[in-house]
Amino acid sequence: MEQLLKIENLTFGYDKQPVLENVNLEVHEKDFLGVIGPNGGGKTTLLKVILGLVKPDKGKVTFSEDLHKRKQPIGYLPQVRYIDRKFPITVLDVVLSGAIMQNKRRSKAEIKATAEKLLDDMGLLSISRKAIGELSGGQMQRVFLCRALISDPKLLILDEPDTFVDNRFEGELYEKLLQLNKEIAIILVSHDVGTISSHVKTIACVNKHLHYHPSNQISEEQLESYNCPIQVISHGQIPHTVLKHHH
Amino acid sequence: MSALVELFNYDFFQKAFLAAVFASISCGIIGGYIVSRRIVFISGGITHASFGGIGLAFLLGFNPLLGAVLFAVAAAMGIQFFTKVAEIREDSSIAIWWSLGMALGIIFVFMTPGYTPNLMSYLFGNILTVTNSELWWMLSLNVVIIGFFVLFFSKILYIAFDEEFARTAGLPVNLFNYLIIILIALTVVLNIRVVGIILILSLLTIPQASANLFTKDFKKLLILSSVFAFIGTISGLFISYFLDIPSGAAIIFTLVIMFGILRIGKSFV
Known part of the structure; x- marks a missing residue:
C-alpha cells in the first residue's frame, strides 16, 4: 500500500510545555486509523499538525507525491461544538x-x-x-x-464525529465510513474506544507520546501499558469489543 | 409632501442624501460581516480609538479624517498584535486600545489652542454638513467595498464562517483578515461625519439585527442590511430636519424604532 503521510520525531508544545513528544506515525492508503487518548492528551493537536494548522517545534510531516499535488488532499470534519x-x-x-x-x-x-x-x-x-x-x-x-x-479527498480526518450524533445516525455514519474506506484512508479521533475498535483497522493511543497498535483489538492492560487511560463506553446496538471494567 | 420634494433643491440636502446612500451601503455590508463574525466589540474599539487621531489633527492642524484613519488602522493592527503576538486576552486588548485612543484625543484637544468648533460633529455626527471631498471619499470606499465583496464573496463567507477549515483548504486567511479589518477601519472613519464616533456602531449593528429577522443567508443579509440602513438614515434625516433635532441621534433613534416594530411585528406573523 502506498504511504500517504509520514510523521517523524514530531514534538509540539504550547508555551514550551510539550503536548506531543517524539511522535512517529505513518498513514497508508485505505488505512482506517482510530486515534484515542485522554482529553488534553494531544489528539486534536496531532490532527492540527497533520492539517498544517500548527507547525511542529521539532520533527517533520511529509506527504506522498499524490497527496501533495492535490489542491485539497485532506477532508476534515471538525468538532461541531466549535x-x-x-x-x-x-x-x-x-x-x-x-x-x-x-x-x-x-x-x-x-x-x-x-x-x-x-x-x-x-x-x-x-x-x-x-x-x-x-x-x-x-x-x-x-x-x-x-x-x-x-x-x-484521499484522506479523511474526523474529530470526534460521534459527539452529537443520535444512536440511529451513528450506525449509518460508521457504515458510510466503511464504504468510503474502500477508496480513501480515514483517521478517526474518538473518546469512545468501544465504537472505535469495532470499526477501525488500527489504533493510535495518544497521550503526549503516540503508541501505534497494529490491530483493532485492544485490551485495558495494553491501554495502561501505553499510558493511555480512557473512559470505556459500551454501546448496545453496535458490535464492539468487550473490555474489562475500570477500577 | 411638497415640503419633502422642495428639500432636494437645497445643496446641503442633496449632499446629505448622497451621504446617506453611501453610508448605508458601506455600513450595511461591513456591519453585516462584523455582526456575523461577532466582532462588534473590536469595531467599537477601532471606532473610539480614532478619536485620538482627530485630536492630533486638531492640534497639528491637518485633516481630522486623516488622523482618524491613522489611529483606526493603528488600533486595528494593535488589537491583533496584542491578542495574537503578546497573548493578551482579546477583550482586554480591545479595551486598552479603545480607552487609549479616547484619552489621547482628549489630551490633544485640550492642548489645542482656542476653541475647537467642529469637535461635536465628529463625536455625534452631522450629516447636513458633509463636504464634497468627503462625499468623494465615501464614494471611493463604496466602490472598493462592493468590488472586494463581489470578487471574493465565497472566500470572505467561508473564512468568516469557519476560519480553521478555510486554513486547511489553503485559503490566505490572514491576508483576508487584515484586508477586512482595514476596510472596517476605513468604513468607521469615513462614516464618522454621518452619525459620529459615539454612534457609528449603531449603523453597523441595528440594520443588521433587523435584516437578520428576515434572512439567515449571508448575501441577503448584507443587501437587506444596506436597505434597512438607508430607510433608517433617510427617515432620520427628515425627522431631524422637521423637528430640528441633531441628525445623528435622530438616525439612530429611527433605526432602533424600526427594529422594534419589525421584531414585534414578526412575533404576530
Whole structure:
C-alpha cells in the first residue's frame, strides 16, 4: 500500500510545555486509523499538525507525491461544538465551502451538482436551503461530512464525529465510513474506544507520546501499558469489543 | 409632501442624501460581516480609538479624517498584535486600545489652542454638513467595498464562517483578515461625519439585527442590511430636519424604532 503521510520525531508544545513528544506515525492508503487518548492528551493537536494548522517545534510531516499535488488532499470534519450556529449561512453554502480551492478545476455547476448529490446521499437535500442553525446536531454533522467529502479527498480526518450524533445516525455514519474506506484512508479521533475498535483497522493511543497498535483489538492492560487511560463506553446496538471494567 | 420634494433643491440636502446612500451601503455590508463574525466589540474599539487621531489633527492642524484613519488602522493592527503576538486576552486588548485612543484625543484637544468648533460633529455626527471631498471619499470606499465583496464573496463567507477549515483548504486567511479589518477601519472613519464616533456602531449593528429577522443567508443579509440602513438614515434625516433635532441621534433613534416594530411585528406573523 502506498504511504500517504509520514510523521517523524514530531514534538509540539504550547508555551514550551510539550503536548506531543517524539511522535512517529505513518498513514497508508485505505488505512482506517482510530486515534484515542485522554482529553488534553494531544489528539486534536496531532490532527492540527497533520492539517498544517500548527507547525511542529521539532520533527517533520511529509506527504506522498499524490497527496501533495492535490489542491485539497485532506477532508476534515471538525468538532461541531466549535461551529457558530447563529452564523447566517445555508446548508448548501457550507457544503460548497469544501470545494473553495477547486473552482479552477471544476465548473461551478459541476461543484454544485456534486454538493447536491452528497446531500441527497445523506438525506439532507430537502433542507439544503435552510440555515445551519436550524439543524439538529446529527444533521449538522452530516452536513460537515459532505463538506469534507466534496473535495474528493484521499484522506479523511474526523474529530470526534460521534459527539452529537443520535444512536440511529451513528450506525449509518460508521457504515458510510466503511464504504468510503474502500477508496480513501480515514483517521478517526474518538473518546469512545468501544465504537472505535469495532470499526477501525488500527489504533493510535495518544497521550503526549503516540503508541501505534497494529490491530483493532485492544485490551485495558495494553491501554495502561501505553499510558493511555480512557473512559470505556459500551454501546448496545453496535458490535464492539468487550473490555474489562475500570477500577 | 411638497415640503419633502422642495428639500432636494437645497445643496446641503442633496449632499446629505448622497451621504446617506453611501453610508448605508458601506455600513450595511461591513456591519453585516462584523455582526456575523461577532466582532462588534473590536469595531467599537477601532471606532473610539480614532478619536485620538482627530485630536492630533486638531492640534497639528491637518485633516481630522486623516488622523482618524491613522489611529483606526493603528488600533486595528494593535488589537491583533496584542491578542495574537503578546497573548493578551482579546477583550482586554480591545479595551486598552479603545480607552487609549479616547484619552489621547482628549489630551490633544485640550492642548489645542482656542476653541475647537467642529469637535461635536465628529463625536455625534452631522450629516447636513458633509463636504464634497468627503462625499468623494465615501464614494471611493463604496466602490472598493462592493468590488472586494463581489470578487471574493465565497472566500470572505467561508473564512468568516469557519476560519480553521478555510486554513486547511489553503485559503490566505490572514491576508483576508487584515484586508477586512482595514476596510472596517476605513468604513468607521469615513462614516464618522454621518452619525459620529459615539454612534457609528449603531449603523453597523441595528440594520443588521433587523435584516437578520428576515434572512439567515449571508448575501441577503448584507443587501437587506444596506436597505434597512438607508430607510433608517433617510427617515432620520427628515425627522431631524422637521423637528430640528441633531441628525445623528435622530438616525439612530429611527433605526432602533424600526427594529422594534419589525421584531414585534414578526412575533404576530
